[in-house]
Amino acid sequence: MRLTTLRSAALTLALLLPALPVSTTLAQDQDEAAVDAAASVERDPLEIYSDLNLFGEIFDRIRAEYVDAPDEKELIRAAIQGMLTSLDPHSGYLPPAEYDEVREDTSGTFGGLGIEVTMEDGIVKVVTPMDETPAARAGVLANDLIVEIDGESIQGLSLDEAVEKMRGPVGTDIEITVVREGVSQPLEFSMTRDIIALRAVRWSMEGDVGVLRLARFSEQAFVGIENAINEIYDERGGEPPKGLILDLRNNPGGLVDQSVFVADAFLKQGSVVLTRGRLPEESARYDAKPDALDEKIAEVPLVVLINGGSASAAEIVAGALQDHKRATLVGTRSFGKGSVQSIISLGPNGAMRLTTARYYTPNNRSIQAAGIQPDIVVTQVVPEEFQGRDEIIGEAGLAGHIAGEAEEEPTVGSSVYVPIEQTEDTQLQYAIRLINGQETNPAFPPTPES
Numbered sequence: 001m002r003l004t005t006l007r008s009a010a011l012t013l014a015l016l017l018p019a020l021p022v023s024t025t026l027a028q029d030q031d032e033a034a035v036d037a038a039a040s041v042e043r044d045p046l047e048i049y050s051d052l053n054l055f056g057e058i059f060d061r062i063r064a065e066y067v068d069a070p071d072e073k074e075l076i077r078a079a080i081q082g083m084l085t086s087l088d089p090h091s092g093y094l095p096p097a098e099y100d101e102v103r104e105d106t107s108g109t110f111g112g113l114g115i116e117v118t119m120e121d122g123i124v125k126v127v128t129p130m131d132e133t134p135a136a137r138a139g140v141l142a143n144d145l146i147v148e149i150d151g152e153s154i155q156g157l158s159l160d161e162a163v164e165k166m167r168g169p170v171g172t173d174i175e176i177t178v179v180r181e182g183v184s185q186p187l188e189f190s191m192t193r194d195i196i197a198l199r200a201v202r203w204s205m206e207g208d209v210g211v212l213r214l215a216r217f218s219e220q221a222f223v224g225i226e227n228a229i230n231e232i233y234d235e236r237g238g239e240p241p242k243g244l245i246l247d248l249r250n251n252p253g254g255l256v257d258q259s260v261f262v263a264d265a266f267l268k269q270g271s272v273v274l275t276r277g278r279l280p281e282e283s284a285r286y287d288a289k290p291d292a293l294d295e296k297i298a299e300v301p302l303v304v305l306i307n308g309g310s311a312s313a314a315e316i317v318a319g320a321l322q323d324h325k326r327a328t329l330v331g332t333r334s335f336g337k338g339s340v341q342s343i344i345s346l347g348p349n350g351a352m353r354l355t356t357a358r359y360y361t362p363n364n365r366s367i368q369a370a371g372i373q374p375d376i377v378v379t380q381v382v383p384e385e386f387q388g389r390d391e392i393i394g395e396a397g398l399a400g401h402i403a404g405e406a407e408e409e410p411t412v413g414s415s416v417y418v419p420i421e422q423t424e425d426t427q428l429q430y431a432i433r434l435i436n437g438q439e440t441n442p443a444f445p446p447t448p449e450s
Contacts, residue, residue, distance in 0.1 A: 055079070084352060089398040090341050091355050099350040102343065106255055107219050111170040112196045115140060119159040123147075126178070130199070134191040140178065147186065148177035168193050203228040205235070208242035209435050211428070214262070217254030217313035222261035226293055229265075233296070243301040243435030245428065246317075249331060249418050253312025256286075256340065263320040264288040266302060266327065268295070270362060272320045275340055277357030282340070288320075301445050302327040303431040306374055308392050308414030311335035312359075318372045319361035325446040329374040330434070331427050333414040336395035338367025339402060355402065368404035369396045371414070375443035378430045382417050390417035 059079075062070055081093040094102060104110050114133020117124050124146040129135040148154065149165045157165075166174065175190045201224030202213045210232045214221060232241055246266075253259075256273070263272045267288035276283045288294075304327045306318050315334045321327035340357035359367045371394055382390050391413025395401050403409075419425045433439040 080352075084354070086400070088339070088355050088400055088402045090337070090339060090353065092353050094343075094351045094353060096348065096350045099343075099345075102351075102353075105218065110167055110196055110198070111172070111193045112167045113140075113174065113176075113191055113193065114196045115166075117146070117159065117163065122155070124154060124157075124159065124162045130196065133196060134194050135189075138189040138191050140176075140189055141180065144178040144180050144187075146176055146178050150175055151177075170195055200224040201228050203232060205232065205241070206245075206422070206428075206432050207436070209245060209432050210241040210243070211245045211247060213247040214251055214314075216251055217258040217262070219255065219258065221254065221258040222265065225262055225265050229293065229297060240297065240300050243303065244297065245303045245305060245431050245435070246321075246327070247305045247428070248310045248314040248318060249305050249307040249427070250309035250416055251311070251314040252309070253314055253337065256313060256316070259313035259316040260286045260288075263317045264291070265293050266297065266321060267324055268298065270324055272362065273316045274360040274362070274364065275357040276360065277340070279356070282342075282357040301435055303434060303444070304329050305427055305431060306331045306334045306372060307416055307418070307427070308332055308335060308394055309416040310372075311337040311394075315367050315372050316359055316361075319365065319367060322372065322375065322446075323362040323365070325448040328376065328434070328441075328444040328446055329372065330376045330378050330431050331374050332377060332379060333373055333410060334367075334371040334394070335392075335414075336367060336369045336371035336404075336410070338369070338395070338404060358402075358405070366404040369394075369401055369409045370404050371395070371410065375446070376430075376434075376441050378427045380415055380417050380419065380426050381424070382415065386417055390415045392416060 059072075059075065062075060063072060077093060077095065084091045084093050113135040114130040115135040116127040116130070118127050119125070126135075126140060126142055126144040126146065128142045129140045146154065146162070149162070154162050154165065166176070168174065170193055172193050173190065174193060175188060177186050177188050179186050197220055198218060200215055200218050200220040202215075204211050210229075212225060212228050214225065229244075233239070256275075260272045268290040269288055272286045272288050274283075274285050302321065304318050304321055306314070306329055310318065310331075311334065315336075315338065318327075318329055318334060322329050338359040339355045340359065341353045342356045343351050343353055345351045361367065361372075380390075393410060393413050396409040396411070418427075422428055430439060434441065434444050
């Protein structure tokens, strides 16, 4: 419950003054209850407009008397930002540039060249060019070192700054200069930026077990899962794998509809997620439906990996598959972000991100601040240099988070550490052994509800 100004002041005084007689304390409690009751009554519009007049008065005093002439537009945006962020950690104002980035992030597409890069010893190195992209068509190869963009050296730039220079509007031209091992002179490539779809899903085979790594729930998520499963079957000549592992660790979430589609890929019926908000239109139920994909893998055992970095849409999928007994969850407790944010466009002024509902699993469990508990807790062997820094409490540790409903909020951290080398990945290796029968646990395989 958010404290009113009067009640906050009363509590402060209670800390400063000696204990009052019982009768006085009871009277104070009654006064506070009256204040709370008044706060719950809808305020008179004239009173609200009076507060807005106060805002206008302060705004004018700042414009007139602040030591340096302020930017009025930035002042107003800062006030809007403060108003939204006071609600909870996930509400906020998005200026036009940030709004564009959010749309790009959720779509999973951008204007660019189609190369995955990394930074080694301060040099931007090509990991791989994506198929059918400007970089691949131009002849850029893995391990090429990018030294110039449009004739300007990128030495000293961060990886993000270099990537930002390579991205741009579709149809615009760019020239990059690379140094290639075995070639004496730098190579120049002229390209035209095109639409690049980020790869949301990567897959591999660990023996007879398919591992699907879903990085985030962009618009490419379900398509990526579907393609990966079909590719696994094609590689095996149409034979199903012995089991599948869906890796949702450190997946920060994304689009709610994509979480429904991904869960639906493994479910033939039943609810996937419930949302409840203050307004009726913010409350909904999303159901799975039978289709060719879930029929194809209906008999394939499934393990889902989660950890302290699995949030939002990742928790929706994990919770749905757990409640329907379709998968066994392995790892550590998830983040606990069980709230819905609506992105509301403000036209040329950007957008606002506003929390409008809470998520619930099919069994009516609130995810908010509680997270999803795995069926089998498996922790990583954390290197000494990361110990104590690999754990986060999650949503429950964020100042101003909205409360869940009935679930106990965690007070200890959940690890987000995942080793780079799969052979050192305790959680992944346990899941593989579980599917192969080298490990046993009553939670695997789960018994579906009839």
